[in-house]
Amino acid sequence: AQSVTQPDIHITVSEGASLELRCNYSYGATPYLFWYVQSPGQGLQLLLKYFSGDTLVQGIKGFEAEFKRSQSSFNLRKPSVHWSDAAEYFCAVGAQAAGNKLTFGGGTRVLVKP
Amino acid sequence: DVKVTQSSRYLVKRTGEKVFLECVQDMDHENMFWYRQDPGLGLRLIYFSYDVKMKEKGDIPEGYSVSREKKERFSLILESASTNQTSMYLCASSLGTLPYEQYFGPGTRLTVT
Numbered sequence: 001a002q003s004v005t006q007p008d009i010h011i012t013v014s015e016g017a018s019l020e021l022r023c024n025y026s027y028g029a030t031p032y033l034f035w036y037v038q039s040p041g042q043g044l045q046l047l048l049k050y051f052s053g054d055t056l057v058q059g060i061k062g063f064e065a066e067f068k069r070s071q072s073s074f075n076l077r078k079p080s081v082h083w084s085d086a087a088e089y090f091c092a093v094g095a096q097a098a099g100n101k102l103t104f105g106g107g108t109r110v111l112v113k114p
Numbered sequence: 115d116v117k118v119t120q121s122s123r124y125l126v127k128r129t130g131e132k133v134f135l136e137c138v139q140d141m142d143h144e145n146m147f148w149y150r151q152d153p154g155l156g157l158r159l160i161y162f163s164y165d166v167k168m169k170e171k172g173d174i175p176e177g178y179s180v181s182r183e184k185k186e187r188f189s190l191i192l193e194s195a196s197t198n199q200t201s202m203y204l205c206a207s208s209l210g211t212l213p214y215e216q217y218f219g220p221g222t223r224l225t226v227t
Binding site for chain 1: 149
């Protein structure tokens with residue numbers, strides 16, 4: 001079965017600084033990878049996804065993520081953080097063998113300092 | 115745009131009550147999912163459905179049941195609510211038989227006292 005680890009529970013970043021959120025997955029074949037964001041009191045919104053092809057994926061709100069097969073990672077980055085990026089971020093993995101289910105990481109809460 | 119709606123944003127129930135959480139999606143998606151979200155544990159799958167009247171257990175089905183009588187509607191039922199079921203409940207839907215992206219509702223924060 002696939003699994004996802006987000007090693008950082010909390011990250012604090014200054015507004016305007018860069019942000020990188022780590023995601024490591026465990027799955028033998030090519031995974032389907034996702035990043036979601038959850039603002040306080042809200043549901044999850046898809047930021048970006050990777051199925052195949054170019055390993056650098058662009059998403060909404062200025063985010064990007066890079067799939068690195070050798071490291072089993074799919075880290076999320078943003079060059080310059082805005083106060084509105086304060087939220088919880090979830091990495092998720094799906095596998096063709098598991099059908100239509102996704103497995104979610106524990107989440108990383110991002111705090112933005114002015 | 116896909117829209118997933120949930121019947122309540124906040125719900126307070128007493129121990130032992132029967133609780134219904136409803137979810138409706140408007141994009142003709144085959145798959146619907148119920149998760150619970152607890153701090154530090156991420157999202158855990160309770161049940162999912164890949165077609166009308168079809169359901170499969172997720173990772174934590176104990177204490178829950180589901181119903182899907184129409185394609186657009188998926189209900190989560192707590193037969194006898196307990197305090198350890200206090201949580202945020204999220205509904206999602208997706209298309210097809212592959213692990214495509216899931217679209218989420220706003221969530222229901224359930225408190226059982």
